[in-house]
Amino acid sequence: MLELSFSYQNILDGQGFALALTGMTIVFIALLMVSAFIALLPRILVFVNRYIPEVHHHAAPKARSRHGDDDEEAIAAAIAYALHSRTTGRT
Amino acid sequence: MSILLEFLKTTGVANMSAGNLVMIAIGMIFIGLAIRKDYEPLLLLPIGFGCIVGNIPPVAGMPVGVYDEGSVLSYIYYGVSQGIFPPLIFLGIGAMTDFSTMLSNPRLVLLGAAAQMGIFLTLIGALYLGFTPAESGAIGIIGGADGPTAIFLSAKLAPHLLGAIAIAAYSYMALVPVIQPPIMKLLTTRQERRIRMKAPRAVSQREKIIFPIAAFLICALIAPGAIVLIGMLFFGNLLKESGVTERLADTARHALIDIVTILLGFSVGCSTQAQTFLTPDSLLIFALGATSFAVATACGVLFAKFMNLFLKDKINPLVGAAGVSAVPDSARVVQMIGQQEDPQNFLLMHAMAPNVAGVIGSAVAAGILWSVLVG
Numbered sequence: 001m002l003e004l005s006f007s008y009q010n011i012l013d014g015q016g017f018a019l020a021l022t023g024m025t026i027v028f029i030a031l032l033m034v035s036a037f038i039a040l041l042p043r044i045l046v047f048v049n050r051y052i053p054e055v056h057h058h059a060a061p062k063a064r065s066r067h068g069d070d071d072e073e074a075i076a077a078a079i080a081y082a083l084h085s086r087t088t089g090r091t
Numbered sequence: 092m093s094i095l096l097e098f099l100k101t102t103g104v105a106n107m108s109a110g111n112l113v114m115i116a117i118g119m120i121f122i123g124l125a126i127r128k129d130y131e132p133l134l135l136l137p138i139g140f141g142c143i144v145g146n147i148p149p150v151a152g153m154p155v156g157v158y159d160e161g162s163v164l165s166y167i168y169y170g171v172s173q174g175i176f177p178p179l180i181f182l183g184i185g186a187m188t189d190f191s192t193m194l195s196n197p198r199l200v201l202l203g204a205a206a207q208m209g210i211f212l213t214l215i216g217a218l219y220l221g222f223t224p225a226e227s228g229a230i231g232i233i234g235g236a237d238g239p240t241a242i243f244l245s246a247k248l249a250p251h252l253l254g255a256i257a258i259a260a261y262s263y264m265a266l267v268p269v270i271q272p273p274i275m276k277l278l279t280t281r282q283e284r285r286i287r288m289k290a291p292r293a294v295s296q297r298e299k300i301i302f303p304i305a306a307f308l309i310c311a312l313i314a315p316g317a318i319v320l321i322g323m324l325f326f327g328n329l330l331k332e333s334g335v336t337e338r339l340a341d342t343a344r345h346a347l348i349d350i351v352t353i354l355l356g357f358s359v360g361c362s363t364q365a366q367t368f369l370t371p372d373s374l375l376i377f378a379l380g381a382t383s384f385a386v387a388t389a390c391g392v393l394f395a396k397f398m399n400l401f402l403k404d405k406i407n408p409l410v411g412a413a414g415v416s417a418v419p420d421s422a423r424v425v426q427m428i429g430q431q432e433d434p435q436n437f438l439l440m441h442a443m444a445p446n447v448a449g450v451i452g453s454a455v456a457a458g459i460l461w462s463v464l465v466g
Contacts (some may be wrong), residue, residue: 020211
């Protein structure tokens with residue numbers, strides 16, 4: 001269990017300020033580089049598209065519906081509507 | 092008769108402590124918050140029920156709890172204690188996430204970095220209170236408002252605090268709509284909250300495909316400790332955006348993430364046995380976690396105001412609060428607060444940019460802390 005010992009010295013002993021400053025700087029650098037890359041990407045793509053044009057390939061078949069019975073429900077609804085129209089005399 | 096008496100001694104009622112009752116009550120509160128208030132129900136409900144299960148007093152000699160070697164729960168908890176579940180959750184998050192708004196407005200990525208200040212300022216606070224550097228790093232990550240990252244890092248740096256850190260992280264994520272609005276309102280003027288931002292540009296499919304690969308390389312080369320989390324996040328996103336692995340992306344964002352969320356939430360809840368959880372450490376962790384979350388929100392908002400000093404197209408500073416990576420809750424809060432001032436102002440799509448940048452930022456921060464503080 002933790003022994004409570006509030007002290008400014010704990011921060012110095014654990015190199016808290018250096019750790020926080022370094023960590024924050026690295027996070028900023030990483031995201032700044034990501035941000036810079038995103039900003040440059042459209043310009044890079046203008047160049048890339050000139051030599052490697054975008055292709056529209058066929059996507060893999062989508063995963064089947066979890067229920068898998070969408071069509072049956074639609075057919076059943078259509079039959080029910082037709083029967084209802086017939087019994088109520090509508091065309 | 093003696094057999095009956097012997098059996099009665101082994102029942103939960105006979106061995107129940109006041110601490111167990113408190114934790115069972117906390118578990119019920121979590122379930123109540125999930126059902127009645129809709130606060131992060133997918134997590135609070137499994138955690139809440141796990142709290143109840145984990146606080147039924149065990150029978151000596153019967154391995155049933157998460158800390159008992161060979162018990163079923165210990166095998167499930169293995170995914171938490173070894174940091175296996177969080178990267179799998181990141182895979183699902185990646186397969187769900189649309190980075191379009193971030194790609195259309197790269198300036199907003201910096202807000203995701205600013206909000207990570209909460210992590211490092213809390214680290215200093217935890218050191219001051221007497222926690223070791225490794226424990227302080229694990230506690231600080233609560234400010235990232237990212238449950239899987241908090242679990243991953245505490246499993247690596249301070250496994251003995253994992254239960255308290257996980258519960259604190261998920262509790263504060265659930266309380267985003269309660270914690271953030273007062274801070275956002277306090278730090279912004281009415282005029283600032285009414286700022287309308289330019290509509291994002293259309294993003295090509297090729298940009299969306301290149302981004303996860305390039306962003307992974309940038310982040311992983313700078314902070315290799317983040318490879319597991321960042322790698323799975325961007326891998327999941329590539330599955331989604333490539334257009335040729337829709338079945339895999341579908342499994343990652345539905346079946347896989349659901350299964351892992353159930354196992355993670357339930358086993359984290361089970362780990363909160365009163366004997367290990369109800370300690371002064373846990374109370375301090377909860378206090379530090381709340382501070383961390385508030386500081387992260389404030390840093391995001393203040394950094395947006397700072398950026399506005401240099402920008403022609405102003406950013407609504409509320410968007411900075413979404414830099415904490417509670418996706419998509421903090422973005423929703425930004426939208427809600429913005430619309431209170433101007434019902435025609437739609438900030439949600441803008442807020443999603445720092446929100447997803449925050450996920451990357453907190454994973455990078457975790458990677459840095461892990462590589463510096465381990466051992």
